[in-house]
Amino acid sequence: MAGQAGSFKLMKSLNRALILQTIRESEPISRSEIAKRTKLTPPTVTNIVNELLEEELVLESKVGSSNGGRKPIMLTIHADSRYTIGVDVGVKKIRLSLMNMNARIDQTKRVEMPERLTNDTFLSLLETSIEDFLEEIGAYKDSVIGVGIAMHGIVDATSGESIHAPTLKLRHVPIKASLEAALSLPVFVENDAKAMALGEKWFGAGKDYSSFISVNIGEGVGAGVVIRDKLWSGATGLAGEIGHTVLHPDGPTCSCGRKGCLQAFVSGEALRLQAAQAPEESALKKIKEADGAAVYEAAKSGDDFSQRVLREAGKYLGLGLVNIVHFMNPKLVIIGGGVAKAEEYLEAPMKQVLGERALTEDAGETEVVFSPLGEKAALIGAGTLVLSHLFHYEQAGKL
Ligand SMILES: [Zn+2]
Known part of the structure; x- marks a missing residue:
């Protein structure tokens, strides 16, 4: 086991990182296959793999298939070692x-x-x-x-x-x-x-995509843009701040102090503000300081007002998607964050708006999925x- 002091050192070697990444992406994999894919020499691969085995970062696992001849020993990442x-x-x-x-x-x-x-x-x-x-x-x-x-x-x-x-x-x-x-x-x-x-790129819905956009709808709204397997940050780190793109210049006030941002229509905070305006007959009236989660729970138990609030949020989310699709034309959009739990109410109005407003049929059918990682994302x-x-x-x- 590597101690904390050894951690910096652990990350330093480029070839080690390259070999680890190759094993992770293709495990179980043989030493010769690693050499082929990384273009490193077989002795270099053998040396580094020996180090990785010694440090328990990698395990030798079941014997791979082979058409006659010696069966190669396969390597996997030892996921519980770090x-x-x-x-x-x-x-x-x-x-x-x-x-x-x-x-x-x-x-x-x-x-x-x-x-x-x-x-x-x-x-x-x-x-x-x-x-x-x-x-x-x-x-x-x-x-x-x-x-x-x-x-x-x-x-x-x-x-x-x-x-x-x-x-x-x-x-x-x-x-x-x-x-x-x-x-x-x-x-x-x-x-x-x-x-x-x-x-999402490593473990979620983005695994098989080299470019996609993942939208987080929680207390705020933001996006991560992955282009050719890399996060896009923009010139000064602002890329992906779609929560503050404007849907309506006279709309509700956003947490940034400006009016009509996408975030002011669909975030957890937006749902909480709407819950505070619930009519007498709504179940939300009985809840002190109802938040986004309370709106979702009330909707599930049949509260008409809460269901309407979430469907309305779905429409605005659809407008946000229309802007994303026309600007970036992604192959995949992943929706995650706390508010995304209300998928059953958000999805239909969101996809309807996207279908209606997209310039082409293909754009209207952009793949939009809810994050499989859920609250852990x-x-x-x-x-x-x-x-x-x-x-x-x-x-x-x-x-
Ligand atoms: Zn804003």
Whole structure:
């Protein structure tokens, strides 16, 4: 098992990352097949694979098929040999998870977010939450290779800084620098919707697509754009902020302070504001401070008003999709996040609007699916941030 001090070193070799990635994508796979695909020499592959076997990152598994001759020994990733800590920083809570290399989440923790925060109190809350969680996971602690943080708002993924987290009213928070100093573990930070897109690419609906868009509808609305297997950040990290594209210049006020953003029509916050306006006969009237989840529960138990609110949100989501489809023409759009749980009410109106407004028949039939990762999508995405640095050739080279 690699100790924490060894973690940085673990991620350094490009060839190792390339071989690990090749095994992950094609396991079970033989040494000679790895050499063929990576164009590395057989002795290089053998040396590195021996190292990986010694470090228990890779396992020799069942014997592969062969037409006569010696049957090759096959290699697989030893998914339980290393773990990541995934942290989803929301508006009201921080969620933490312990994840193996196959995106299996073994333990979680939730920490409430206080109302008012400064950069310093936020960083110390984050640090204490992760330190407490590392204690709680006991013996697993030594197998943790890094921490991935899915943070809402604008993030500079290279420096690991939160540039602007509008709902927490924070700017320029040096998350990576601060946590790496405190935890002695590699820390990776990314916008939450982008982290989710990465999780979808590795473990979810985006697995077989090299380009797609994943839309996160939670307290806020954002998207991760994957182009040719890579996350697209834009010039200054803003790419994918579709929650603040405008559907109606005089529409409801968004959390960003401007009017009529997509987010102001479909987010959890938008549902909560509408629940507060519920008529007397609605079941929501009996619930104190009904939120998006309450609207969904009420809809399921037959509340007419709640069903209408969700179908209406579905229509606006459809308008958001119309804009995405005309601008990017993606092959696949994945819808995830807390609000996406109300799939049964959102889907039909959403697809109807897309069909009606798309310029071509093909565009109207763009594949739109709800995330198979469900509520775990952000946590899996956060954990995958770490895995992507362990496995990915190009990113590992930057460490
Ligand atoms: Zn906005």
